[in-house]
Amino acid sequence: MEDEIQLSDLQHPTSEVKAVEHSQLPTQSYANSPQDLKSSLAANDSTLTAIPNEVEYPTGIRFTILTISLMLMIFMIALDTTIMATAIPAVTTQFHSISDIGWYTGAYLLPIMALQPSFGKIYSFFSIKYVLLCALLLFETGSLTSALSPNSSIFILGRVVSGVGAAAIFGGGMILISLAVPLHRVALYLSVMSSMYGAAALTGPPIGGLFTSSARLTWRFCFYINLPFGGISVLLMLLAFREPKREKTTLTLKEKIKKMDLTGTTLFISSMVCLFLALQWGGNSIPWSNSKAWGLIVGFGLLLIAFIALQFKLGENATIPPRVFSARSVILAQLIAILLSIGTNTHTFYLAFYFQSAKGLSASASGIRSLPYLLSVTFTELFVGAGVSWTGIYNPFMIIGTAIYIVGCALLCTLQVDTGEGNVIGYQILAGIGFGSSLALCATVLRVNVRDEHIPIAGVLAPFAPMFGGTLAASMGQNIFRRSLVEKLLQSVSPEMALKIVEAGARGGAGVVNEDLKGVVLESYNYAVKRTFWVSAVASGCAFVCTLGLKWKKIEKKRPAAEPAEVVNV
Known part of the structure; x- marks a missing residue:
């Protein structure tokens, strides 16, 4: 009760919803054959027929352009997450809104997560191409709104709009890939797509730090940069994507909406x-x-x-047919993705606070020091994707990966203000290897274990779990971080001074106290970061236990047409 009173006294309320996001590894839905595609696109409406049997996967230049378009979309959405990781402390300082860190993340992730199942229905009834184009326009509008925002409220509004657009882009991307990739290449192609997140993760923090540290560009260019990527993606998709032919439905617009x-x-x-x-x-x-x-x-x-x-x-x-979850592995894969996303979302954002607030580094230096984590994720994803494509088995990679992730998460909980750079790098690499070995494969598990008629639903459920994990991480992370920060500050300063430090923002806290109290501020931020990282440690342990329950299943190059789902016995 004492903590609650203190926190209530220090709370700087806001009535707005805020946003910024964390990234999730993009995930896809795939079709094994034109017949699979036919049943999958028609799954939600018997009057809709998907693709004629003679349709083949795109090849040559059209496949290349389509792939580049999708990769740019994924890169854009991922960059929108990673580039802000190093900029959030500056945003909180400018808007005096450290109490809104969770909103900056959650207001973007919440619409992505909540709207994923709905877009599975929307893509079943309406043109894939034009829904996807509208989604890109919506995402760009949200980015521009955040870039031009004069205050925190408008900034958050822009992030919410971008989140709605990103939700549709994820769902459309999953279905788009199902038109291009056979089942036995799922893991490899997924790894290539996920490497776009890795590319964004590698370039995002340094670029975000560069923008944030620049007096002329500022953190606002973290959003302006999305505009050219979106424009190029739209152009390439218009050139290469051919709408799958479907029999005309007799349903009116009102009837379609009713079925949604x-x-x-x-x-x-x-x-x-x-x-x-x-x-x-x-x-x-x-x-x-x-x-x-x-x-x-x-x-x-x-x-x-x-x-x-x-x-x-x-x-x-x-919206989500119950039979989709008739396989035990589908449920466990979703749970693993949620837990892993909780862990790494927490790491991504609060490592920036460790470097900038506890170590007193600049935003650009913080971005550079986050690269070991992101590099290890990227290269591990590519290695594991190739390994699964070669062996056809994903279980060993996920079990070993989550075990390594536990070690990395536990070590990150031991960070101190004076921890050596070599140790910090090593801890990040271990966590990155563990995460990269596991999360992208959750989408593979989902695709392999669902019936063909549920491919569209699986496609939109695949990114739902990581987004849900990211949203939980945003809420829990901010709650624990702020409570821990205040708790530690109150051991050394008055409530009034603690309020002043908190409201100064993550980068301004040390500047509002005397020289002899700067060490107290740094130690308080370090303590808050470590306490927040325990969320990741607990999540990693739970994820490891879940991987042990996955059904061992070899991915065949050609999936049997009538493969039954594994039913959970209750």
């Missing part, structure tokens, strides 16, 4: 918002004993139960 399960979508989005707000506010702006906090938790549970009940009632017409 808007009630289920509303219930699901509402439940996710309740959960996010509960984790965001609980213990910060309001004590956990407050009726508002418990009301949000209860609301989340009731709304989620109502959504699940509705999905069972609607059956195959549901």
Whole structure:
């Protein structure tokens, strides 16, 4: 109770929703044959026929252009995450909004996560190309809004708009790839696509630090940079993408909208918002004993139960048909992706606070020192993707990878202000290898273990789990970070001074105290970062346990047409 009163006294409330994001490794949905594609695109509406049997995978220059277009889209969305990791401390300083760190992340991830299932339906009823083009336009509009934002509220609004666009881009990208890649090349192609995240992760922090450190460019160019990538992606897609032929449906627009399960979508989005707000506010702006906090938790549970009940009632017409989760490995793969994303989202953003707030480094120096983590993720993904394509087995890579991830997460929890650079680099490499060995393969597990008619749903569920993990990380991370920071500061300074330090922002805290108290500020930030990293350590252990439950299954080059799903016995 004492902590809750102190935190309430120090809270700088905001009524706005904020955004910035963390990245997730892009994930895809694939078709094994033209017939698979036919059943998959028609899965949500019997009046829609997907692709004629004679359609083949694109080849030559068209395949190359299509691949480049998709890679640019993934790079753009990933860059929008990683480039901001080193810029967030500067944003909090300019807007005096350190209490909104979680909103900067969550307001972008929340719409991506919540809208993923809905876009599976939208792409079943409407043109893939034009929905994807509208999504790109929406994403660019959100980026421009954030770049021009005069205050924190407009900044967050832009991130929400970008999140909606990114949700549609993810879903469209998954279905687009299903038109181009056979099943036995899933892991390899997924690794190539994921390498775009790696490329963004490598270039994002240094570029973000460079922009942030520049008096002329500032952090706003972290969003302006999205505009040319989006424009090029649109042009290439218009040149190379051919809309799959479908029989004309007799459904009217009103009937299509009715079949999109808007009630289920509303219930699901509402439940996710309740959960996010509960984790965001609980213990910060309001004590956990407050009726508002418990009301949000209860609301989340009731709304989620109502959504699940509705999905069972609607059956195959549901937003998420219950049969998609009839295989144990599908459930575990989603859970592993959530846990791994919680871990690395936490690392990505709070390593920036460690370097800039605890070590007192510049934004550009912080970005450079984050490269070992990102490099190890990128190269490990490519190696593991090739390994799975060669062996056809993913279980050993995921089990060993999560075990290594546990070690890396535990070591990062031991960071001190004076920890040597060699140790920090080594800890990041271990965590990066573990993460890179595991997360991208979750999408492979999902694709291999679902029925062909559920390919579109699997395609949009694949990025849902990482986004959900990222949203949870944003809420839990900010809650623990801020509480720990205040707790440590109050051991050495008055509540008034603690409030002044917190409101000064991550990069300005040491500048508002006397020289003899600067060490206290640095130690307090270090303590808060370490406490926050325990979220990653716990998540990594849970992910390892889940990998042990995955069904051992060899990926065949040609999938049997009537392969049954593994049913969970309850």
